[in-house]
Amino acid sequence: MAPPLEISIPSTILHSEGNAKPYTLYNITLRLPLRTFVVQKRYSDFLTLHQSLTSIVNSPPPAPLPAKSWFKSTASSPELTETRRVGLEKYLRAIAEGPDRSWRDTSIWRTFLNLPSSSNGSSSSARGELIAARNRGMLGKDAGQVASDPLIWLDLHREMKGQLHDARLFLGRRDGAENVQIQHEAGANAKRCLVKAGGLLGNLEDGLRIMADAEKRGGEGKVGAGELRRRRDLLGSAKVERDGLEKLAVSLAVKSHTSTAAASQTSKAAMFGPGVSRPPGRVLGAPVPETDKTRELDNEGVLQLQKQMMENQDLDVEELGKIVRRQREMGMQINQELELQNEMLTQVDMDVDRVNSKLDIAKKRVKKIS
Secondary structure, eight states: OOOOOEEEEEEEEEEOOTTSOOEEEEEEEEEOSSOEEEEEEOHHHHHHHHHHHHHHHSSOOSSOOOOOOSSOOTTTOHHHHHHHHHHHHHHHHHHHHSSOOTTTTSHHHHHHHTOSOOHHHHHHHHHHHHHHHHHTTOHHHHHHHHHTSHHHHHHHHHHHHHHHHHHHHHHHHHHHOOSHHHHHHHHHHHHHHHHHHHHHHHHHHHHHHHHHHHHHTTOSSSOOHHHHHHHHHHHHHHHHHHHHHHHHHHHHHHHHHHHHHHHHHHHHHHHHOTTOOOOSSOOTTOOOOOOTTTTTOOHHHHHHHHHHHHHHHHHHHHHHHHHHHHHHHHHHHHHHHHHHHHHHHHHHHHHHHHHHHHHHHHHHHHHHHO
16 A cells, blocks of 8 residues: 655744744655655644544544643743644644544645645546546547646556555565465456556656656646656556566466466376376367466456457457458559550550651652652
């Protein structure tokens, strides 16, 4: 899953403007996967947040909010400022890192910290838009447009990293499993996570390419050149991680297949005895051997792979049909051109014959004169 939000309050600022009463601003530092930013809040903002979270979730957050002081002010007491800073930091961390997501999944929490969106909600909406694009049959175009939004791009990147993390866990579970069924289920789950991660990587690349084009054109609301370079680096490291996991999955699959085949041969030899062997030549009805693409897939995965292969074959047939139609049109045009050239040659022959006859008459007249 995506790592928890890193949040801290390293410092405070005493704010005073004109004749207004000075107050303390707490610098909340938020560390996201791609950037770090600071949000400044007053104690009254924390108090409003606490009351809103308590009313929405019907229970207070896991850590208490530092109490309000009626006799001291943080503007004149550095000790109270430091004590309140530490208490507010513990309060925010308890919500951000606690196992219960009830408080941090609310819109009040995201608005308070100026977060782009919640991990679950935005990922679900982004995935929903991608699924809608797939249903419209325009996945390549619409998915790139959806992922070109910088905030949705971050959510898809977190989901892709979560898929890679889950794939690594499943591969470790398969490597340590002693039961063949558990190994197969873990391998199938790892393969499914890698396929999803690969699809998300493609969507992220399309979205990043659209953002880069918009940045070149000077479009508004997109990221800058430095942010684009950082996101490209993130995609590069994610590709390396995915390729490594796929190689690990294939190597573990080959190892498992080899051990299973050896066990099968041993059981066969024990059942039929040393004198019985498989007859040479082709055996009709023998099962087709597994490949690297199908070895770790379940029935649904094999069906999806078969559908994809059939779609690819249909596309190849359509391309072949286009080529044949083009060749037919070219042949018909060549035939028409040949017929036209034959007519022109026939006309030239007739003109040559007519000129020859005129020359013969002219020669006869010249002989009469001479």
